Amino acid sequence: MNYKNQLGALALIFLLFSCEESGSERPLGVYDTGVLIMNEGAFGTNDGEVFHLDPATGEMKENIFEAENNRPFAGLLEDIVIEEDRVYLVANTGKVEIVNPGDFKSIGAVIGDLDQPRSLATSRGKLFISDYGPYDADYNTPDSYVAVVSSLDGGVVKKKIEVSNKPEDLFAVGKYVFVAGSEEGKIEIIDAETETITKTIEVSGKPAQFFEARGDLWVYSYDANMIYFQSFHLDNLTKQNSQEMPLANATSRIALDEEDRIYILTSSGWPDYSDGITIFSLFESIFIPDWKTGSGFYGIGYDLQREEIYVTNSNGFQGNGSVTVYSKDGTEVTNMEVGRGPSGFLFR
């Protein structure tokens, strides 16, 4: 899940509150509050799904896409994005499903013409979908692209904008769509009106995640030994500030708290496989390596309302995974079984 979704969700909540006062907005739906848990599913099985948790009661609703639409999600769920009063469920097996945020009923989809979609952003009433493109014989992805769809409710892919290999996160600001080109360390900026790349900025590490902090747009990147943060001037699309810190085995998964502290998931990977969470701040001198350690950490999220950290464990994808909730002082609040391959959250 993208960090921007949390901001988007917050914005939506504010919007809803303000609209409620005017009495003109729809009532809150079942899924407009609580936590959406993204379960990626297992490779080759396409059993990705969304669970819904009410953190106040602990009540968990399983497989809400299937429950509300009478058909399985049938994909590997790579990302959940909430924008323009729609929830976009991005399946890296080649489709995007679009549902209503309140009741999760299907609104539309993008099916066909996608290969391995990773994330999505909206701008100027269009969808922009980052996609690795097809694998070649050596399992490289030289034909990565950002797909453009003309309607917010899905439909056919109108155009594929060629970008650097393995684009991940997207972030839309005004008419610009920022693309995190993970393999070649490039931030490519698409003009949503002309649907072309207007600027390419090189950054250190593998850019993985955009986020907004204290009024600036940042991108988080990492490599085997370091983490990097780069912010941008949005007026002239140039680099602004950058910070870096030695940290081994960082992954693409991060979460931000209300004080803009960044929780970074680390994993030594094969063969030793020891995982951890490191806390870092761009604005204070905070760097706490291995704030938590464990094995099997797969995804991370932060609940701004309750000030709690959610960490997922994939349990080797053999069956269901689990989620452990920690308070900010590091004590475990609760642990629960969720779906297969839990990888992220959308806090509503």
Next chain:
Amino acid sequence: MTLLFWVFSVFGLVPEQDTVSLEQVEVYAPALDRFAQGQKLINFESKVLESYSARSLAELLQEQSPVFIRQYGAGMLASPSFRGTSAGHTAIFWNGLPINSPSLGQSDLSILPLEAIDQAQLHFGSSGALFGNEAIGGSLHLNSKTDFGKGFEGKIAQTVGSFGLFNTALSGGFSSNKFSSKTRVYRQFALNDFSFRDISRPGSPEVNEDHAQTEQRGMVQDLAWNISDKSQLKAAFWWNKAEREIQPVMGSNTVDHQSDESFRAVLDYFRFGTGSVWNLKAGWVQDKMIFNESLNETRQFFAATDWDFAKGNSWQFKAGLRATFIQGDLSTYSTTDQRVELYQSGRWTASEDLSLSLNLRQFAYLDNLVPFLPGIGGDWKFWDSDSQQLLLKASVGKGFKIPTLNDQFWSPGGNPNLLPEESVSGEIGLNWLKKGGFSWDQSLTYYRMQVDNWIIWLPQGSVWSPENIREVQNQGIEYQGKANWKIGGIKWDLGLSYTFSEALDLTSEPANPRQLPYTPKHQANGNLSAEYAGVVLNLGSFFVGQRAIGTGNARILDSYQIWNAGLQFSDLKWGNTRFPLSFQVLNLLDKDYQVLYLRAMPGRSYQFNLTIHL
């Protein structure tokens, strides 16, 4: 559950006799007929094999045995799950050669066409001592049959059917008393453009599968030569090439292509002595698999010898040695492996009613020694009247599976420190045979098995790596029954089979062990056929119970029951030429089902077969 008993099946529980002289029957009969006392066997009758010749081994086993077949779509990967074990826990032999891929440790039953073989036997339970590597859940034995003194024989078979099915098989053979040769060629093609409800799309529209075309071509040559009264040479060669578009799982739009090409060759020399047979065997198995553009190739060379001899009237022994040389050139690594195994079997026929066997094997690979493997079993016919007999069978055995080449060397992730998987299994069974106007053959078997060091690939960050992690406890009950009778000139055959299979994963949640993924607890199948004046009408069905798609609280797939029907004219003749005609309807009730989650399966289909025997 009562539903289960409304399905019927025909089974061959009694080994079919070979046509050659008695002494040679013993020779050709694989060790399983002679030293597998106390162990369950199913020997498929030739008429059953014939009726499936245009279909696959996977379908035969699913519809006519207790083995569960994990089918990844129509004509796609089909792997056996025998008594709740995994795909790599079934050893598969062709004319005595183990043909499972050494890199994958399993076989794809969809690309072992029945057209290429004459005999198939299923052996149940762990029997590492008798059959070696991978015989944990059971083993499958495919064989060519050698005829002598039959002159010229030929056959042309053509099957056409729904979804672009077009299978052609030609075979021709000549045999004198000295020499025998049989050649067969076949091509099996299916467009597989069946329609299915695509539940991954909004509105679940009915769509046509457009990426599941399969084509298989092959050639089999069998040769045998009676060099003298005392010696015989036999050879067989099998080439098979399968080109398949890989049917994507619903919700994916992959367009993968897989090509599998196998060469298998075996050469046997037999030397007959007084009450003894000496066999010298050489074999070659080469598998070449191209997945998209990634090439994986393995070659195995086998050299084996054994000596089979009788001591007095009641003792029979066999001792042998097999060496295997393996070369693997996989897309991410190359390696070699050598395996040596020594085996001994003994059978004591205490009386006409009681026989016991003991099997032993010692196996070594690379620098590893597999612990000594024993197996013991007995058959006791404790009641034998003119029309009925009761036979008690009991056996205990160990099985093992050495880590596959991929398990050990795949880059990245391969784990060279893996231990062999090990199993212990025991079974007890009762056979009840009744002869006469209304005859039956029924068997009830209880088995129990423990598999340890079960290898599972787990994600370690972004890399998957295998570990000896799982421990599984299996137990189950298998019932097989067949009956036949005649009323008013109509010959009826009824077969019923039910399997209860519990396979508990003791690893994921030891306190609350649950059934392994994709392992149905209940399976049943059956067949009812009526024959009158060469016209056979057949109705068959099989039932597969619910199964989870993952460990723990995973999603449960619905059970399904599929019905098939057939009509056959088996006595059609024109002069001396016999040309049986058959018509089959598969999935008669057009059931929408999935064997594996989101893998579409075809609805109702029709097949028409004409065979001309020259």
